[in-house]
Amino acid sequence: MDLSVKIGDLELKNPVMTASGTFGYGEEYAEFFDLSRLGAVVVKGLSIAPKEGNPPPRIVETASGMLNAIGLQNIGIERFIHEKMPFLRTYDTKVIVNFFGDSIGEYVAAAERLSGVDGVHGLEMNISCPNKQADWCIFGTDPRVTSEVVGKVREATRLPLIVKLSPNVTDISVIARAAVDAGADALSVINTLTGMAIDIRTRKPKLANRTGGLSGPAIKPVAIRMVYEVYKAVKVPIIGMGGIMTAEDALEFLMAGATAVAVGTANFIHPTAAADILGGIGAFLTQEGINDIRSLRGTAHAS
Amino acid sequence: MSRSFKAAIKENLPVHATHNLLSLSVPDSMPDPRPGQFFMVGMNRGTDPLLKRAFSLFRRTDEGLQILYRVRGKGTDILRNMKEGAILDMLGPLGNFYPLPSEEKTPLVMAGGIGIASVFSLIEDLAGKAIVFYGARTKEELLMLNEVKVYAKEVIVSTDDGSAGLKGTAADALRAFLAPQASDAHFCIYACGPHPLLKAVARMSKEYRIRAYVSMEEHMACGIGACLGCVVKTHDGFKRVCKEGPVMSASEIVW
Ligand SMILES: Cc1cc2nc3c(=O)[nH]c(=O)nc-3n(C[C@H](O)[C@H](O)[C@H](O)COP(=O)(O)OP(=O)(O)OC[C@H]3O[C@@H](n4cnc5c(N)ncnc54)[C@H](O)[C@@H]3O)c2cc1C
Numbered sequence: 432m433d434l435s436v437k438i439g440d441l442e443l444k445n446p447v448m449t450a451s452g453t454f455g456y457g458e459e460y461a462e463f464f465d466l467s468r469l470g471a472v473v474v475k476g477l478s479i480a481p482k483e484g485n486p487p488p489r490i491v492e493t494a495s496g497m498l499n500a501i502g503l504q505n506i507g508i509e510r511f512i513h514e515k516m517p518f519l520r521t522y523d524t525k526v527i528v529n530f531f532g533d534s535i536g537e538y539v540a541a542a543e544r545l546s547g548v549d550g551v552h553g554l555e556m557n558i559s560c561p562n563k564q565a566d567w568c569i570f571g572t573d574p575r576v577t578s579e580v581v582g583k584v585r586e587a588t589r590l591p592l593i594v595k596l597s598p599n600v601t602d603i604s605v606i607a608r609a610a611v612d613a614g615a616d617a618l619s620v621i622n623t624l625t626g627m628a629i630d631i632r633t634r635k636p637k638l639a640n641r642t643g644g645l646s647g648p649a650i651k652p653v654a655i656r657m658v659y660e661v662y663k664a665v666k667v668p669i670i671g672m673g674g675i676m677t678a679e680d681a682l683e684f685l686m687a688g689a690t691a692v693a694v695g696t697a698n699f700i701h702p703t704a705a706a707d708i709l710g711g712i713g714a715f716l717t718q719e720g721i722n723d724i725r726s727l728r729g730t731a732h733a734s
Numbered sequence: 735m736s737r738s739f740k741a742a743i744k745e746n747l748p749v750h751a752t753h754n755l756l757s758l759s760v761p762d763s764m765p766d767p768r769p770g771q772f773f774m775v776g777m778n779r780g781t782d783p784l785l786k787r788a789f790s791l792f793r794r795t796d797e798g799l800q801i802l803y804r805v806r807g808k809g810t811d812i813l814r815n816m817k818e819g820a821i822l823d824m825l826g827p828l829g830n831f832y833p834l835p836s837e838e839k840t841p842l843v844m845a846g847g848i849g850i851a852s853v854f855s856l857i858e859d860l861a862g863k864a865i866v867f868y869g870a871r872t873k874e875e876l877l878m879l880n881e882v883k884v885y886a887k888e889v890i891v892s893t894d895d896g897s898a899g900l901k902g903t904a905a906d907a908l909r910a911f912l913a914p915q916a917s918d919a920h921f922c923i924y925a926c927g928p929h930p931l932l933k934a935v936a937r938m939s940k941e942y943r944i945r946a947y948v949s950m951e952e953h954m955a956c957g958i959g960a961c962l963g964c965v966v967k968t969h970d971g972f973k974r975v976c977k978e979g980p981v982m983s984a985s986e987i988v989w
């Protein structure tokens with residue numbers, strides 16, 4: 432059975448990876464299963480300068496989901512390279528580094544610094560964050576800004592470049608096209624949906640940051656629909672994510688058009704979730720007599 | 735050794751209108767828990783509630799462990815209705831633990847309400863040395879008081895409504911105890927309870943120059959340090975309750 436897939440020039444032994452921000456820098460999960468089983472580890476989002484993040488409470492549970500407002504807390508790229516990469520290099524898996532900036536210059540600096548670091552196999556660019564040069568509006572909600580920032584990062588790195596799209600837009604296929612035209616090798620679909628929850632006793636938002644990103648099973652139908660639309664709009668590989676808890680969920684994403692999938696919130700509930708989902712995908716292929724996982728891709732589009 | 739395991743409910747005993755004592759049998763492969771550590775407990779059948787809930791180690795038993803919990807919302811309500819034989823998906827033991835005091839120190843252990851769940855096994859381990867300040871809203875909510883008395887050197891009880899012991903909080907009782915002491919140097923404090931209690935303990939710890947360890951609480955998703963959801967503000971930046979805590983030095987927290 433062939434589970435291998437390609438994300439641009441990046442060859443993964445299987446299509447299961449972890450979603451950024453839900454798997455730390457890998458270390459926390461290593462006691463629960465062998466990270467070498469994963470197609471790729473995608474690490475928590477990094478920026479050139481360390482970031483402190485938002486005040487607590489940062490997390491609230493909602494119906495079949497959760498809102499988070501971590502505020503992109505991270506140790507900074509320099510410390511990541513020196514303190515976390517040596518550990519990740521000991522595994523036989525691909526390491527994809529998620530990064531962001533609050534200006535185009537910071538994105539470019541981050542991409543340049545990460546390129547050429549031993550053991551970094553690919554970059555995932557989070558464009559769901561605010562641009563301080565344009566009144567803090569979100570980079571990835573405007574096709575022109577998306578095109579500009581992706582284009583500049585494209586010039587700064589030769590690593591496979593994955594652009595992670597925000598679902599908080601009217602038409603995701605427009606942004607998808609802008610990212611691909613500017614040089615993205617692949618797209619991650621989707622990041623969290625902006626949401627809010629209110630405490631009826633205090634009459635205030637439950638999160639200190641007021642709003643947060645919704646993830647988990649509650650967002651899966653939205654994510655599937657967006658993968659389906661992006662698949663119709665562009666030719667590059669799609670990494671599908673959003674509420675994947677089981678192998679069945681992951682298979683839905685592949686059929687909607689994803690080449691690979693990322694497991695996010697599920698890691699919090701079952702630390703072996705990604706490995707279990709991989710096992711379940713294999714079992715499904717055996718059951719259905721399928722030899723090559725790639726033959727499932729986009730099958731939901733057939734008329 | 736495995737910190738991801740399944741536990742079987744042996745008993746789920748109501749000890750009060752809103753509190754239960756849960757006895758679990760656990761696999762031998764679970765590492766031994768230490769006082770102050772906690773577990774993430776899954777109680778969902780499906781995806782709602784989604785996340786596991788955090789509960790302290792209450793007591794180690796021959797078969798496994800016990801958890802003392804208060805019914806607060808959706809998750810604990812489901813837990814309350816689970817019967818003997820039911821299987822729970824668990825992670826743990828997690829986080830750090832209460833550092834034991836040096837020989838010459840007298841440990842003062844503070845428990846506010848359900849906070850007793852976290853310090854009970856510490857009181858057990860301190861085997862007759864701890865002076866315990868145990869506060870609750872009412873006499874009925876002073877759970878497991880008789881068991882506490884077995885292991886403590888002395889128990890100073892307080893209730894908000896004055897139905898047992900001093901009228902006031904455990905912090906009020908601690909202040910009344912410390913005020914007439916000639917020297918504070920030979921005490922150290924351990925505390926678990928509502929935020930205002932911990933804050934009051936921190937204030938006294940500074941005033942009387944007594945080292946204090948507090949067990950912190952924050953909303954958690956993963957329990958293992960990965961999500962960065964459970965942070966509290968310290969003088970050294972945000973720290974994760976599930977990893978650098980739950981036990982923290984009162985002086986390091988920005989209250
Ligand atoms: C380290 C630690 C140890 C704990 N030990 C105990 C214990 O021994 N006994 C006990 O009764 N309780 C303990 N708690 C509190 C317990 O986790 C909450 O009461 C429980 O999560 C409530 O869940 P629920 O579904 O009933 O409530 P809901 O209000 O429906 O929960 C909604 C969400 O909020 C979270 N939440 C609600 N209250 C708290 C809280 N106080 N702390 C953290 N998260 C919360 C839940 O985990 C859940 O994600 C501990 C908490 C922490 C962080």
Ligand SMILES: Cc1cc2nc3c(=O)[nH]c(=O)nc-3n(C[C@H](O)[C@H](O)[C@H](O)COP(=O)(O)O)c2cc1C
Nearest residue numbers: 450451452476557621622646647673674675695696
């Ligand atoms: C706690 C938390 C932190 C996250 N941090 C990041 C991040 O740093 N960068 C990023 O691109 N996405 C981040 N995400 C988004 C996830 O990678 C993923 O796109 C989203 O959660 C949807 O997948 P899920 O429903 O399986 O969790 C985070 C999600 C969660 C829940």
Ligand code: FES
Nearest residue numbers: 957959961962976
């Ligand atoms: S609960 Fe996830 S880091 Fe503490």
